[in-house]
Amino acid sequence: MEEHMALLDVKNVKKIYTTRFGGNQVEALRDVNFSVESGEYVAIMGESGSGKTTLLNILAALDKPTGGKIYLKGNDIGKITEKEMAAFRRQNLGFVFQDFNLLDTFSIKDNIFLPLVLSGRKYEEMEKKLEPIAKRLEIEEILGKFPYEVSGGQKQRTAVARALITKPQLVLADEPTGALDSRASDELLTLFSDINADGQTILMVTHSVKAASTAKRVLFIKDGEVFHQLYRGNLSGDQMYQKISDTLTVLIAGGAGNE
């Protein structure tokens, strides 16, 4: 292993789905390689069907790759047993989903507490952890409400709070702005940039150019492989936006040309 260790290392990951009766095989991921350094904010882009969701599920350990390895802080995720997996996920990963995935039976506060309660933390400790996060995400007012009583933006901020409260190594976001209006989207993306500036590593899957343009690095996936990547460097948001758009045009045209 190299001297320098990346936070997340994805090596030759492959995923083949076999249809139910074993007839057809669909290759969702062919050979994916990339790594994420601690403190990075990475967006993964691709068309629908390009395999991004499959990739995210594998990174989240919700699905197993057919081949290849994934290292989180040098630990091979594939070697974690089924029993330890839930705890591993809780301690190391935070999730933000497109459709929020809040439980309607819990209040906003209890939704945020869920991973901590599952880890067996004390109530006082949880309260202490919640306070700064709730303040930061501006959800103090709605803590006692239920998911059906708050707006989409508030729901997503709740989900972010739930992801952050365990202080995870890595936050995985799956199309986080997908169900939000443009104002709520902007707020959420600003929030992502802010928490990233505080040192939180974020890996986001999206097909929104706007969302991707807030990231520090963008990976493009096509036909199950990392096709290209862009670094933001010193570019402004608009410039980044333009660059991503251009890349996507090439990506699609290239795709068309290959057929």
Added chain:
Amino acid sequence: MSKKIYTRLALTNIKNNRKTYVPYILTSVLTVVMLFIMHGLARNDSVGEGKIAQILMMSCVVILIFAAIFLFYTNSFLIKRRKKEIGIYNILGMGKGHIAKMLVFETLIIAGISIGLGLLLGMLFSKLMWLLLIRLINYNVRMEYMVYGETIIGTIVYFLIIFTMTLIYNLMQIKLSNPAELLRGGVQGEREPKTKLFLTAVGVLLMGAGYYVAVTVESPLAAIQLFFVAVIMVVLGTYALFTAGSIAVLKLLRKNKKFYYQSKHFIAVSGMLYRMKQNAVGLANICILSTMVLVLVSTSVSMYLGTEDMLHVRYPKEISVRIYGTTKESEDKIEAIISEVAEKYHVEAAEQTRTHYAAGTMLLSDSNMKLAPDGNYGEQDVREIYMIPQEDYNQMTGENINLKEEEVIFYTTNEKKYGWKEVQIEDKSYHIVKELGDMWTEPKDDDRIVEGIFLVFADTEQIEEWIQYICDHSDMKEEWVQNICRMRYETGFDMKGEEEACALAEEELVQRIQNEVQEAEIESREMEKREFYGLYGGLLFIGIYLGAMFLMATVLIIYYKQISEGYDDRERYQIMQKVGMGRREVKKSIRSQVLLVFFLPLAVSVLHVAVAFTVVKKLLAILYLTNESLFFICTVGTIVVFAVFYAVVYGITAREYYRIVK
């Protein structure tokens, strides 16, 4: 569009929804069968005398009401689940008229299958049921069983009405909502339930009061009056506690932060809160139905099995003859007939008792007896008084007691002894020479409807004076007074000898006494036996029959609950896994909740039955079933059988549930 398309659409719909429709159709078929058979039996002349026919007809009404409520309930559940599907049809371009037509065809098909199959099975099994009933009631008629046209037509018409009503309900549901609402149909009302403290308090009070009444009721007479009050209180209390009480308790648990924020309780408490909101009424229904099944079956089984016991309590002697206004002449005539018949059949009238007595009611306060009360029998201090001359006492006991005029011998049917030295009858006081521990007339029995007090007097004259006093002060009807005002005579005995000879002798004895001694009343245990078995056999039949029906309802409700729970839980199950709950933990947590939800009604109904036990025991005592251990065994047996059945049903439906959640 043509008829063919609608038929095909309707058939496809039913097929696609078979998970919910097959049980529905099955239930409809069974309900048709049950009504058909019951009505057929009630109408049948071979059982159509008196009590049994009445009981059968009453059960028929129960089934009628039940069928309507239950099919309606199930239907409303089904249509709620299908709203989304119908919304899609609507959006894809089917007008509401078309949808209505489709629903009409569906209903026609379901009604056709249910009624057709139901009648067919009904005809097949009604003979069998008839034979079973005849057997249970020990009826010896050789009559052919036949099905009346009235039953067939009645059943068809009734179920057509029910199905039409459900159709109208469904059409209203479709008509009143727009496609967008229909599409949302399945998922609605996920609001957090409110705490209803008042309703909870009412529930606790009702249930507590019902239980209190049931447990504390002393006399069987009061038990009759209070039983239904207690039942209604407990039923209402059950509904209130299941709906409001459960939520209040769960919210209380949630308020306790130390308890609530533990991984085991966290998910269970919030999940249960949500489940109880959706299922409380259904669970209360299950609970009440289960209780009904348990009480119905356990009592009818114990009454049937206890028939012999009841006969022996009610008729301590095989034959007893009673004469109101007795004369030496009639008594001699009876004795003569008894010995003639006994000789003829070579049997013996064994352990014969002969008692002259007068009887009336009185009010007892301390040792003061007030004769001829104003006929207010509800009061606690009403007693029956029996007055017997010492001549009979000496003869029956073989003692040689010589009472003075102001002396009596005292005996009460209550199990305790009073130990009084004196009693006061009106203004005359009597010295009690002794209080008997038992007496030939009647055994001690606390479950006697009204306590009986027996007094042995020095001579018949005194007794006659007292009855005269009662007569003069009585406001009862003339013919009753006539009976009271005279000395009665009762003789009872068992038949000993060959069984067949005894039966013949008994028959002839009854015949002859009825014909030759008109003033006498004769009761024969053997004769009453038929009546008893007829009644209790009939009750057992009904108990099991209705019990089976309620059980079917319980099963169906459980099944539908599982299915709807499954669809609701599916999403939650997935979210929890994403957020970091292990698959096994999720499964464990859901299983424990589901277990709790489904076994709570059973547990509560067992509690109900346990409490009801004391009251029902008293009611059974009125019917002369005093064999408590028999009743206990029957109750426990019924509960065990029911619980096993319940668990099996749960197991089967739980599998269906996990299939959905996966």
